[in-house]
Amino acid sequence: GENVEQHPSTLSVQEGDSAVIKCTYSDSASNYFPWYKQELGKRPQLIIDIRSNVGEKKDQRIAVTLNKTAKHFSLHITETQPEDSAVYFCAATLSGNQFYFGTGTSLTVIP
């Protein structure tokens, strides 16, 4: 099956700086890559996603890039704010049947 690795496991940044979280996947057939944000005690919630036919996608301060050749994708958060502090999960799936999650990155934005 698919294997998704995520780095780093923890990340601290100063407010206003950028944060980058990276994931690699093993199955070249995977074609959909969502990112979830999980605040303490809450459910994971989708923040952005990308499909395999797209190299980059942006939504305000959040962007995701995908390199199919290298089988890695990254989440970029610019102008970080304290409310961005949470655990972020990447995932990979082939046609949405099984979603394989990374181990999560705990992001702390220091005011």
Next chain:
Amino acid sequence: DAGVIQSPRHEVTEMGQEVTLRCKPISGHNSLFWYRQTMMRGLELLIYFNNNVPIDDSGMPEDRFSAKMPNASFSTLKIQPSEPRDSAVYFCASRIRQGSGNTIYFGEGSWLTVV
């Protein structure tokens, strides 16, 4: 839409007792997933259903775990007998199974503590 609804939200039970977790997926969604989340292992897929049929239960840890989906609007995850190492947050999630880009939506989770 109320989203994915799970119950109970919190349960504390004694070792050896039976635990039943319940899930109501989003109306119209035809895939349902059960995940377990712990600090050590992160989000683990236990089982998923397409159109009420179990497709992959390879993530179910032991025979003590069982899951059913008798109809499109209800699923249960049962642990019998429960053990302290089953303590975790159990998430149910659902999606519309069409195309490749429909992501899954999580419920609020059931926080299980086995003492």
